[in-house]
Amino acid sequence: MEEGAEKHKKHLAMVERLSKRSQRRSENAESSSSILSQLSQLKSSIESQLAQSLSSDPSDPSKLKLHFQNISQSISELEQLVAQNSYSLPSYDVRTSLKTVSDLKNSLDLLTAQLIPRKKFSFKNKPTATKKDDSAIPQPKQLSTLNSDFPTHHSPGFANKTSELLVADFRDSQVGEFTLSDLDSCQVRIIGSVRALFVHRLKNSTLYVGPVTGSVHIEDVHACVFVIASHQIRIHAATKSDFYLRVRTRPIIEDTNAVRFAPYCLTYPGIEEDLRAASLHDETGNWTNVDDFRWLRAVQSPNWSVLPENERVGIVDISNFQNGDNDL
Structure with missing residues (x-):
């Protein structure tokens, strides 16, 4: 009974x-x-x-x-x-x-x-040398830096890159939407704050991001590592990827499997001020409160899990990377 x-x-x-x-x-x-x-x-x-x-x-x-x-x-x-x-x-x-x-x-x-003809916005590329191998991070062959002095109606981003180190520093500029698409075996470092981040078609890549004051949308990614602080995050069609998050609301996943979550682990000079300005200075614990929109049962979705502590990368300082230095 x-x-x-x-x-x-x-x-x-x-x-x-x-x-x-x-x-x-x-x-x-x-x-x-x-x-x-x-x-x-x-x-x-x-x-x-x-x-x-x-x-x-x-x-x-x-x-x-x-x-x-x-x-x-x-x-x-x-x-x-x-x-x-x-x-x-x-x-x-x-x-x-x-x-x-x-x-x-x-x-x-x-x-x-x-x-009103004028000079167009352009990217700058320069070579870089890698100092040592790190199993948690793919090592790039080339460094691309983003010139953030662009007209406000341009949408900055990186696209169609392979095995490159891609750096964008927005600590002294106001940025709206930032887009990453079609990247393979790349490292991306976004220093400072952006309002919205959109990620499409990435594989074998690592993404380190300062505070995002609005939303992050990630779609069609495989075997990637994401370190992101944002107010909202939505993940669609992700596989075999790790997410280190600080987020104000519950992360949402859809059509996703074999993904793991851990707390935010990024640092660079001034990040605490950036996080506080974006109202992301407090750890909410929502990185472990994941909603799977394709899983309606009362038990937890099998499509995501908490990343074991002994497999986490630890604190990552991206200030060491700005001049081609890949040491952690």
Whole structure:
């Protein structure tokens, strides 16, 4: 009798949990509709501003520059709205919204180049030497540094790199969206704070990131190591990867397996001030409270686990890496 009562109790608990999850998803759907409506209205306003550019008086460059600055600010507001609400939106709507932001930035770039030509943003590359092997970190062949002195409507990032050390230092600049895509066997170090981070198609790579004041979206990664502090993080289609996190909300995984989680372990000069400014100075413990959106049973998802302490990398100081020094 007692065994039957216990089973019944567990069944009721599971039914209640599934009911609450269904209710949350219904509430999220209503919230998503409102957010998408705001995004659509702002997009239409920006498109209207872009159309007005062609009828502007080209003999008054100062007025035209101010007009472009206003458009850039509107695009930044749209970008920030996506970042702030990406945790509530389905992955498809997030990708669509990001594509919209990218298209609007490209349109502004084309108009700016047509009406006010100027020097384009570029990356700088220089060789580096590796001092010793570290089993936890792939050793790169080349160092790429990001010149952060870019126009506000450009979206910085690294893409299509193999076996490179990629460094971006944003301690003295304001950065919105930062994107990493199609990287193989690379090390990425982002020093300072960014508002949103988007990661696509990485394998055998290591990513060290200072505070992200908004959301992190990671999709299609394999055999990678991520060290990230952020307010929100969503992981889709990740396999055999480790995540060292400090996060304000529960991490979300979807269509993901064989991933492990541990606490944030990054340091560099000034990181405590950066974390405090981003409201990420306190350890919440949410790195171990992972939600698997594809796992509806009452027991923990088998798709993720806590990384054993004896397998963790320890504190990583990326200040040693800025000039090609790979020692930990």
